[in-house]
Amino acid sequence: MVSQFSRTWQRPPSQSELQALIDDEVRTELYVREAMKLGLDQNDTLIRRRLRQKMEFLNESEFLNKAPSDSDLENYFATHPDQYRTDAVVSFRHVFFDPQQRGESLGLDVQDALRRLTNPGDGADQEGLGDPIDLADNWSDTSRKELVALFGSTFTEALLEQAQGRWTGPIESAYGQHLVRVDSVSKGVIPELDDIRAEVSRDWGQAQLRRHQDDAYQRLLNRYTVRRPELTP
Incomplete structure (x- = not known):
C-alpha cells in the first residue's frame, strides 16, 4: 500500500494517510469474506469474468x-x-442515381444513361447525368478501406470486379445506384x-x-x- 501510494503521489503517505489506507483495506477484506460466506460471488457475471481474466x-x-x-x-x-x-487501390468515376428522386423511372433512367455513356456518338457528359450526391465524381488511388467507409462493402466489392476502361453498372451502394468507369485497380500485393x-x-x-x-x-x-x-x- 505504501509503495502504490508513493508511486501515485510521488511521496510517502503521512501517518494519518497510512492509517486510512489500512482501515480501507480492512473494510474491503471484511466485506469480501462476508460476501463469499453469503455466496454473492457465485452468480455474479462480473466477478466470474474477472476470475477468468486472472487465470488467463x-x-x-x-x-x-x-x-x-x-x-x-x-x-x-x-x-x-x-x-x-496490402489494401486494394482503385481509381474510378461514377454517376449517381437517387432512388427517392427517380422513383419508378430509376431503372429506365439508369439504362438510358449507360447507353449514352457507352455510345460516344451521343455526346453524353458525365457531369450532365445522374443526381447530386455529397461525394466526389472522380476518385484517384483510393484504398478499399476508405471506399468501404464511404460507399459500403457491397459497392466496393462490386467495384473491384468491374471491367476497366468502360462504363459499367449499375452497382448499388448505401445511397442508391451508380454507373462506374474503373480506370485502374491494384488488388494489393503480399x-x-x-x-x-x-x-x-x-x-x-x-x-x-x-x-x-x-x-x-x-x-x-x-x-x-x-x-x-x-x-x-
Missing part, C-alpha cells in the same frame, strides 16, 4: 516468449500470406518477409501465446467432467 493472466505469466527462429517466421508467413496483403519481419514476429508471438492459453485450458478441462444439455435444432 496467470497462464500468460508462465508463458516463455522465446524469440522466433527464421524457420518459425517463414512457416508462419507462408501459412498466413493474405494477412499481410510483401516480402524481410520488409515486414517485425510485424510477422509480433503476430507469431501472439499466436504462440494463444496456443499456450488453449493448452492450459485443455489441461484444466481434462480434470473435469462437463455435462452439456442436449440442444435441439
Whole structure:
C-alpha cells in the first residue's frame, strides 16, 4: 500500500494517510469474506469474468516468449500470406442515381444513361447525368478501406470486379445506384518477409501465446467432467 501510494503521489503517505489506507483495506477484506460466506460471488457475471481474466493472466505469466527462429517466421508467413496483403487501390468515376428522386423511372433512367455513356456518338457528359450526391465524381488511388467507409462493402466489392476502361453498372451502394468507369485497380500485393519481419514476429508471438492459453485450458478441462444439455435444432 505504501509503495502504490508513493508511486501515485510521488511521496510517502503521512501517518494519518497510512492509517486510512489500512482501515480501507480492512473494510474491503471484511466485506469480501462476508460476501463469499453469503455466496454473492457465485452468480455474479462480473466477478466470474474477472476470475477468468486472472487465470488467463496467470497462464500468460508462465508463458516463455522465446524469440522466433527464421524457420518459425517463414512457416508462419507462408501459412498466413493474405494477412499481410496490402489494401486494394482503385481509381474510378461514377454517376449517381437517387432512388427517392427517380422513383419508378430509376431503372429506365439508369439504362438510358449507360447507353449514352457507352455510345460516344451521343455526346453524353458525365457531369450532365445522374443526381447530386455529397461525394466526389472522380476518385484517384483510393484504398478499399476508405471506399468501404464511404460507399459500403457491397459497392466496393462490386467495384473491384468491374471491367476497366468502360462504363459499367449499375452497382448499388448505401445511397442508391451508380454507373462506374474503373480506370485502374491494384488488388494489393503480399510483401516480402524481410520488409515486414517485425510485424510477422509480433503476430507469431501472439499466436504462440494463444496456443499456450488453449493448452492450459485443455489441461484444466481434462480434470473435469462437463455435462452439456442436449440442444435441439
